[in-house]
Amino acid sequence: MALIADLAVQGAQMSLVVLLAPAATGIVRKAKARLLRRQGPPVLQPYRDLLRLMRKDVVLAENASWLFRAAPYLIFAATWVAAALVPTFGAGLLFSWSADLIAITALLGSARFFLALAGMDVGTSFGGIGSSREVMIASLAEPAMIMIVFSLALLAGSTQLSTIAEYMMSPQVGLRVTLGLSFVALMMVGIAENARIPVDNPATHLELTMVHEAMIFEYSGRHLAVLELAAYLKLLLYISLIACVFAPWGLAPANAGWATLTIGAAAYSGKLLLGCLVLAGFETTIAKMRVFRVPTFLGAALMLGLLGTLLLFVSRGL
Amino acid sequence: MSLALALSCIAALFGLSVTAVLVGRRTTRLLYAASFVISAILLVVSAFHLLTESLPALLVLPVGLPWLGAHFRLDAVASFFLVVINLGSAGASFYGIGYGAHEREPFRVLPFYPVFLAGMNLVVLADDAFSFLLSWELMSLASWALVMAHHRSSENRRAGYIYLLMASLGTFALLLAFGLLAGAQGGYAFAAMRASHPTPLLASLALFLVLVGAGSKAGLVPLHVWLPLAHPAAPSHVSALMSGVMTKVAIYAVIRIVFDFLGPPVWWWGIVVLSLGGASALMGVLYALFEIDLKRVLAYSTIENIGFIFVGLGLAIAFRADGFAAASVLALTAALFHVLNHSLLKSVLFFGSGAVLTATGERNMEALGGLIHRMPATALAVLGACAGISALPPFNAFASEWLTFQAILLSPRLPQWGLKLLVPAIGALLALSVALAAACFVRVYGNAFLGRARSAVAASAREVDFFSRLTMLALATLCLLAGIFPGLVMDAIGPAVQSVLSSKMASQASVPWLSIVPIAQSRSSYNGLLVFLFIMLSAGMAVLAIHSLANRKTRRAAIWDCGYPDGSPALQYSAGSFSQPIRRVFGTVLFRAREDITMPLPGDASPAELEVRLTDVIWEVLYEPIAGAVAYAAERLNVLQFLTIRRYLSLVFFALVALLVVLAIWR
Numbered sequence: 008m009a010l011i012a013d014l015a016v017q018g019a020q021m022s023l024v025v026l027l028a029p030a031a032t033g034i035v036r037k038a039k040a041r042l043l044r045r046q047g048p049p050v051l052q053p054y055r056d057l058l059r060l061m062r063k064d065v066v067l068a069e070n071a072s073w074l075f076r077a078a079p080y081l082i083f084a085a086t087w088v089a090a091a092l093v094p095t096f097g098a099g100l101l102f103s104w105s106a107d108l109i110a111i112t113a114l115l116g117s118a119r120f121f122l123a124l125a126g127m128d129v130g131t132s133f134g135g136i137g138s139s140r141e142v143m144i145a146s147l148a149e150p151a152m153i154m155i156v157f158s159l160a161l162l163a164g165s166t167q168l169s170t171i172a173e174y175m176m177s178p179q180v181g182l183r184v185t186l187g188l189s190f191v192a193l194m195m196v197g198i199a200e201n202a203r204i205p206v207d208n209p210a211t212h213l214e215l216t217m218v219h220e221a222m223i224f225e226y227s228g229r230h231l232a233v234l235e236l237a238a239y240l241k242l243l244l245y246i247s248l249i250a251c252v253f254a255p256w257g258l259a260p261a262n263a264g265w266a267t268l269t270i271g272a273a274a275y276s277g278k279l280l281l282g283c284l285v286l287a288g289f290e291t292t293i294a295k296m297r298v299f300r301v302p303t304f305l306g307a308a309l310m311l312g313l314l315g316t317l318l319l320f321v322s323r324g325l
Numbered sequence: 326m327s328l329a330l331a332l333s334c335i336a337a338l339f340g341l342s343v344t345a346v347l348v349g350r351r352t353t354r355l356l357y358a359a360s361f362v363i364s365a366i367l368l369v370v371s372a373f374h375l376l377t378e379s380l381p382a383l384l385v386l387p388v389g390l391p392w393l394g395a396h397f398r399l400d401a402v403a404s405f406f407l408v409v410i411n412l413g414s415a416g417a418s419f420y421g422i423g424y425g426a427h428e429r430e431p432f433r434v435l436p437f438y439p440v441f442l443a444g445m446n447l448v449v450l451a452d453d454a455f456s457f458l459l460s461w462e463l464m465s466l467a468s469w470a471l472v473m474a475h476h477r478s479s480e481n482r483r484a485g486y487i488y489l490l491m492a493s494l495g496t497f498a499l500l501l502a503f504g505l506l507a508g509a510q511g512g513y514a515f516a517a518m519r520a521s522h523p524t525p526l527l528a529s530l531a532l533f534l535v536l537v538g539a540g541s542k543a544g545l546v547p548l549h550v551w552l553p554l555a556h557p558a559a560p561s562h563v564s565a566l567m568s569g570v571m572t573k574v575a576i577y578a579v580i581r582i583v584f585d586f587l588g589p590p591v592w593w594w595g596i597v598v599l600s601l602g603g604a605s606a607l608m609g610v611l612y613a614l615f616e617i618d619l620k621r622v623l624a625y626s627t628i629e630n631i632g633f634i635f636v637g638l639g640l641a642i643a644f645r646a647d648g649f650a651a652a653s654v655l656a657l658t659a660a661l662f663h664v665l666n667h668s669l670l671k672s673v674l675f676f677g678s679g680a681v682l683t684a685t686g687e688r689n690m691e692a693l694g695g696l697i698h699r700m701p702a703t704a705l706a707v708l709g710a711c712a713g714i715s716a717l718p719p720f721n722a723f724a725s726e727w728l729t730f731q732a733i734l735l736s737p738r739l740p741q742w743g744l745k746l747l748v749p750a751i752g753a754l755l756a757l758s759v760a761l762a763a764a765c766f767v768r769v770y771g772n773a774f775l776g777r778a779r780s781a782v783a784a785s786a787r788e789v790d791f792f793s794r795l796t797m798l799a800l801a802t803l804c805l806l807a808g809i810f811p812g813l814v815m816d817a818i819g820p821a822v823q824s825v826l827s828s829k830m831a832s833q834a835s836v837p838w839l840s841i842v843p844i845a846q847s848r849s850s851y852n853g854l855l856v857f858l859f860i861m862l863s864a865g866m867a868v869l870a871i872h873s874l875a876n877r878k879t880r881r882a883a884i885w886d887c888g889y890p891d892g893s894p895a896l897q898y899s900a901g902s903f904s905q906p907i908r909r910v911f912g913t914v915l916f917r918a919r920e921d922i923t924m925p926l927p928g929d930a931s932p933a934e935l936e937v938r939l940t941d942v943i944w945e946v947l948y949e950p951i952a953g954a955v956a957y958a959a960e961r962l963n964v965l966q967f968l969t970i971r972r973y974l975s976l977v978f979f980a981l982v983a984l985l986v987v988l989a990i991w992r
Contacts, residue, residue, distance in 0.1 A: 061875035061876060062875070068882070069882065074697060083867050087863045088863055102855060102859075104852070105855035106718070106856055107850065107851060109730055113727075120717055124771055130694065130775070132897060135897055135902065138771060139898060139905065142763065142768070148760075150756035157730075157734065160849075161737060165848045166848070166849040170847055225886075229877075232875070233867060313753050316752070320736070320745045
């Protein structure tokens with residue numbers, strides 16, 4: 008019986024993230040537009056975009072290989088698996104032990120690997136520029152993320168996300184410098200990983216500034232829909248991750264009853280909304296930076312993560 | 326029994342070499358097939374010994390030094406390395422059945438190839454310093470001969486020369502190390518070394534010598550200079566053996582001497598090994614990112630992975646010095662797991678580069694492109710290996726990388742400040758190298774196999790023969806399987822770790838769902854099988870959903886490229902332009918990368934030029950002064966070559982007197 012309940016929670020989590028992901032992006036877009044005193048597209052616009060893309064024909068470049076056609080599904084699958092393992096409303100996910108936070112980071116790395124390859128498949132200069140910049144950004148964002156994972160793992164004594172969340176809810180966690188450093192670093196990594204301003208601009212099609220959009224240039228129809236959904240999922244994943252680690256309030260513990268789960272769901276929607284609004288506010292107040300200033304930005308994130316880890320190594324033995 | 330069988334297989338390899346010299350040239354395939362069979366037998370024997378025998382097998386042959394004989398010993402750690410060696414050898418030999426046929430001068434390869442295999446096997450089996458060094462030199466010289474197989478290119482001759490110098494240096498250092506360990510009584514049998522407990526000073530000196538001797542063979546920075554020259558110069562299946570397997574024999578030498586003979590380690594040894602490993606990991610991958618020669622990229626990536634393995638060894642030493650047995654076992658298991666993973670992955674990648682070389686005759690990535698259309702099987706196998714070596718789940722290198730990170734997370738317990746500060750920095754370096762490795766292999770695959778063909782040879786490439794394809798696909802499948810079932814591999818490594826550290830990790834096979842749990846379930850676990858199944862299920866569900874709900878029509882059209890269709894494949898991003906952002910971020914300090922742009926004046930029709938200059942700082946700072954000093958000394962001492970016989974005799978006399986005086990004062 009407990010197994011069925013756990014399975015239900017895990018299944019609910021998996022479908023929830025997919026269903027909710029476009030809404031999160033929609034909220035960010037709407038909030039940004041309102042902050043700029045524009046009307047903005049409706050919050051549900053990303054859903055309509057996806058449906059529209061699915062109805063359209065796929066136009067493939069003549070020399071696109073099988074990898075180009077398979078990549079969207081692989082990218083989506085890796086991102087989805089990663090997103091399904093980050094606790095949103097309840098911590099007791101049935102399969103949370105199958106991949107810890109390091110593995111979740113690496114799963115996103117797999118998605119990026121195939122995305123960068125897909126960008127190079129057709130053999131255009133724009134695809135190449137996107138892939139080349141993406142791997143440059145990732146080469147700093149990924150170690151920064153690993154350092155954040157190290158800090159959290161040393162504090163909580165575990166790399167399992169559900170254990171970390173439980174630790175963060177427990178009274179033994181006080182105000183710690185390391186936590187502050189990791190929080191800032193995680194937000195910086197999240198911004199870079201999701202191709203948001205100031206690292207990349209999700210709305211631009213100006214050739215020289217784009218990174219993510221340049222890689223998916225040749226995609227159309229259902230392939231593009233899948234890739235867009237994967238990008239929405241990734242944004243949701245990072246907001247959920249930050250919420251689960253740094254604001255775990257209301258997160259339903261393992262084997263919780265329906266009431267607790269409902270509270271967890273309500274708390275999660277609140278946190279998600281807040282996260283989207285903060286992101287929109289941040290993006291409107293800052294300008295996009297030059298590509299070659301991004302390494303400085305991410306280098307700072309890496310150093311913050313390393314500093315946080317070093318502090319823990321120095322301040323105590325486990 | 327198994328030891329005698331293994332030694333007779335090695336004798337058969339020597340016989341094969343003689344046969345190769347004697348029989349005609351139409352037997353290339355047969356000779357490779359024979360070495361495949363012998364390697365396969367050795368593989369089965371050593372795997373059987375690793376999994377079933379707990380006691381080491383001993384054998385003394387009455388050859389070698391008269392008062393010593395040749396001692397051989399097969400224990401668990403030796404049989405683990407025999408498995409790695411013979412897995413690689415079997416793969417290379419099977420691949421050679423097809424690939425070796427393309428060799429223009431097969432007799433520059435065939436006689437040396439079985440000797441090379443035999444040498445590597447013998448190093449691992451040797452149980453006294455004399456036979457160890459003899460086998461080590463056999464391995465070095467046979468591989469040198471193979472590097473010189475294509476001796477007509479001056480580049481290869483230079484590679485061979487530098488390799489020979491570095492190999493001599495390495496053997497010399499190992500010789501001195503054994504001399505120190507054997508002591509004045511000359512206990513050259515390994516059993517005697519194991520029993521004697523050297524003083525910390527002597528042991529530290531021996532450690533330094535081993536790091537020079539075996540480290541130079543493994544390609545540890547800064548002793549790596551020969552590796553990216555020599556490994557690519559050999560025929561591709563030999564490159565795979567040198568990169569994937571011979572470097573592991575060097576790792577074996579380090580484990581054997583440091584963990585087995587040197588007695589209890591001193592904590593700062595960990596610092597030395599960790600720093601060398603971290604530096605190798607980062608420098609190796611950066612070199613690889615700035616290189617456009619396909620095989621040389623792979624050779625540099627070997628340096629990176631060797632760095633990764635040395636970090637595991639360094640952690641094991643540091644934990645052992647401070648008495649954390651379980652953590653030490655975890656770190657050594659991670660290192661040995663990575664030994665296996667890297668040898669598999671690098672074999673597939675070098676086989677793939679050999680296939681590309683056969684099909685196009687090109688090693689320059691900037692002349693390739695679009696091979697995925699023309700070489701589908703090779704492209705698939707290489708894609709798997711690229712994903713694996715970039716440490717992506719669910720492939721095998723991710724599992725060993727994950728274990729290394731878990732070991733790093735145990736290190737706040739270490740009491741010494743030096744280690745406390747160094748280990749997190751090494752962790753950051755490793756994470757950085759892993760991310761850069763992914764960038765490097767996106768670049769390799771994207772330039773060689775994806776995009777449009779950049780040259781006529783790439784456009785007319787044909788898929789390679791059956792044996793090559795089968796080898797690549799089989800080994801790539803093994804990589805995936807080792808990543809999906811990491812627990813089983815770790816259990817198989819268990820006896821090897823136990824024979825070195827006298828304890829091993831808890832059995833992983835009994836963990837439910839085949840997860841791996843290095844310390845405790847609540848602390849960390851990873852399940853390659855479930856991750857693989859989840860990815861496959863999710864992708865399958867997505868495909869099903871999309872294909873039943875969405876529009877399924879597909880049209881082919883010209884490349885869109887944002888409305889600027891460029892006709893020429895030369896306008897694609899090239900390997901050099903791909904790494905330009907990374908070069909600007911990391912290369913300016915470590916490689917003094919400089920870009921000079923020459924723009925013609927307005928109205929001038931000459932082309933604009935971009936010149937990129939990279940400086941190999943290690944070569945400049947370390948090797949050029951040494952080479953300069955040697956040349957200077959040689960020039961000064963040249964006078965001594967033209968003396969009369971009387972002067973030579975008096976020189977000898979005075980030298981003798983001086984030495985005797987020194988000896989008299991010493992006593």
